[in-house]
Amino acid sequence: TVAVVLFTSDLRLHDHPPLRAALGAADEVVPLFVRDPAVHAAGFDVPNRAAFLADCLADLDASLRRRGGRLVVRSGPVAREVRAVAAACGATEVHMAAGVTAHAHRREERLREELGAGGVVLRVHDSVITAVAPGAVTPSGGDHFSVFTPYFRRWSQQSLRDPLPAPRAVRVPGSARGEELPSREGVRGVSPEVPPGGESAGRDRFAAWARADLPRYEERHDDLAGDATSRLSPYLHFGALSPVELVRRVRERGGPGAEAFVRQLCWRDFHHQVLAARPDASVQDYRTRGDRWRGADEAAEDIAAWREGRTGYPMVDAGMRQLRREGWMHNRARLLTASFLTKTLYVDWRIGARHFLDLLVDGDIVNNQMNWQWVAGTGTDTRPHRVLNPVLQGRRHDPDGTYVRRWVPELADIEGGAVHEPWRLSEDRRAALRYPAPLIGLGDGLARFRAARGRD
Numbered sequence: 001t002v003a004v005v006l007f008t009s010d011l012r013l014h015d016h017p018p019l020r021a022a023l024g025a026a027d028e029v030v031p032l033f034v035r036d037p038a039v040h041a042a043g044f045d046v047p048n049r050a051a052f053l054a055d056c057l058a059d060l061d062a063s064l065r066r067r068g069g070r071l072v073v074r075s076g077p078v079a080r081e082v083r084a085v086a087a088a089c090g091a092t093e094v095h096m097a098a099g100v101t102a103h104a105h106r107r108e109e110r111l112r113e114e115l116g117a118g119g120v121v122l123r124v125h126d127s128v129i130t131a132v133a134p135g136a137v138t139p140s141g142g143d144h145f146s147v148f149t150p151y152f153r154r155w156s157q158q159s160l161r162d163p164l165p166a167p168r169a170v171r172v173p174g175s176a177r178g179e180e181l182p183s184r185e186g187v188r189g190v191s192p193e194v195p196p197g198g199e200s201a202g203r204d205r206f207a208a209w210a211r212a213d214l215p216r217y218e219e220r221h222d223d224l225a226g227d228a229t230s231r232l233s234p235y236l237h238f239g240a241l242s243p244v245e246l247v248r249r250v251r252e253r254g255g256p257g258a259e260a261f262v263r264q265l266c267w268r269d270f271h272h273q274v275l276a277a278r279p280d281a282s283v284q285d286y287r288t289r290g291d292r293w294r295g296a297d298e299a300a301e302d303i304a305a306w307r308e309g310r311t312g313y314p315m316v317d318a319g320m321r322q323l324r325r326e327g328w329m330h331n332r333a334r335l336l337t338a339s340f341l342t343k344t345l346y347v348d349w350r351i352g353a354r355h356f357l358d359l360l361v362d363g364d365i366v367n368n369q370m371n372w373q374w375v376a377g378t379g380t381d382t383r384p385h386r387v388l389n390p391v392l393q394g395r396r397h398d399p400d401g402t403y404v405r406r407w408v409p410e411l412a413d414i415e416g417g418a419v420h421e422p423w424r425l426s427e428d429r430r431a432a433l434r435y436p437a438p439l440i441g442l443g444d445g446l447a448r449f450r451a452a453r454g455r456d
């Protein structure tokens with residue numbers, strides 16, 4: 001007997017329930033990845049993620065080969081390709097992870113139709129992409145939690161399975177035909193500092209980070225210059241690491257760092273259960289606040305300055321330049337740059353979210369859109385009218401200005417925290433800087449936002 005495992009956002013061999021189930025049910029297994037043109041059409045296979053994905057596929061293939069197997073990659077509409085592979089190999093079952101987005105739901109529907117017509121059974125597994133499945137915990141009288149803290153309490157009480165080991169051997173039928181794997185070198189326009197992708201790189205990074213930085217994660221996760229967060233988000237996005245395994249391993253270590261880190265992983269599950277219940281929230285306001293956002297035409301120059309990191313606010317510009325160079329940005333900088341776009345410049349959150357999705361290696365419909373909505377005050381923030389001040393945020397989270405000087409070389413000669421307010425320098429020094437004056441006064445931005453929200 002033969003079973004197909006369709007890999008999607010779960011590009012790993014460790015702790016992989018669909019693979020485990022397929023290996024238990026069949027003698028031979030086809031590990032399959034389909035490059036679906038629908039992902040391209042939707043604008044999601046941007047260079048930074050395409051490069052990281054190529055690494056993930058190469059690593060998965062290498063790990064399978066060490067176990068006697070290989071990865072089969074095909075291009076085309078996913079349901080059609082899966083059906084063709086199943087037919088060619090005489091497979092009777094297809095296993096895959098449950099997804100939460102509208103795209104994932106459509107994919108599952110099409111697969112059910114196509115495979116059903118050929119008499120092939122589709123088996124969908126939970127807790128592969130998230131630690132706790134969306135819908136597994138619900139508030140009384142509702143289908144999802146819209147506030148994080150009560151969700152976190154219930155989520156923490158769930159018992160998670162023991163992480164599954166990677167299989168020892170995988171036998172792939174010779175009749176399973178695929179194409180050449182995409183290569184990272186073949187991708188143009190990649191940001192210069194995108195890290196290596198893949199399960200092996202992700203496991204190495206986790207091990208090194210857990211040893212060095214996890215114990216102090218609680219105190220240091222907001223320290224921009226210290227850069228002590230895990231940077232595991234791209235590995236989690238592609239499923240090169242299992243969230244169940246991470247939660248279990250980190251809890252075993254214990255301590256305040258572990259607790260704080262598990263809480264961040266819970267934010268990921270929290271957003272997944274919101275979007276699973278409200279798939280329209282990837283494009284529509286989750287909560288309407290009556291905003292009449294400025295759009296792409298009205299705010300064209302402000303948007304360009306924000307994207308390019310030349311707003312004249314050093315913290316904002318540092319974050320935006322880090323994004324462009326690394327395809328990643330520190331969470332504190334994401335909060336601040338998003339607050340600046342939506343609340344100080346009063347630009348539609350969707351415009352910012354799209355720019356992030358164009359560059360982030362971890363760029364993710366669930367986490368990106370729901371975090372943007374959180375910041376814009378249209379999402380699940382319980383203080384939707386808060387506005388982050390880039391100067392105060394800089395003084396608090398980059399007191400010495402190291403993060404700003406790292407990313408904004410025009411300001412490299414300004415010592416200490418003074419770098420957060422270059423407009424306070426003497427006129428001579430300021431004129432020599434080649435750094436723009438602030439795009440807008442913070443007070444003016446705040447007044448416009450408050451008036452727009454009816455909170456004068």
Ligand code: FAD
Nearest residue numbers: 229230231232233264265268331334362363364367368371
């Ligand atoms: P760590 O601090 O080490 O946290 C560990 C893991 O917890 C992360 O890898 C991530 O998987 C999860 N996590 C942490 N914070 C959050 C959060 N607020 N929401 C959801 N998961 C979280 N994260 C993405 O993975 N993809 C995105 O597209 C994305 N877009 C964002 C957009 C905005 C405007 C904001 C404010 C945040 C966004 N985040 C996104 C969340 C967060 O900024 C990143 O997950 C985090 O910075 C990744 O760095 P890290 O792995 O070092 O995090």
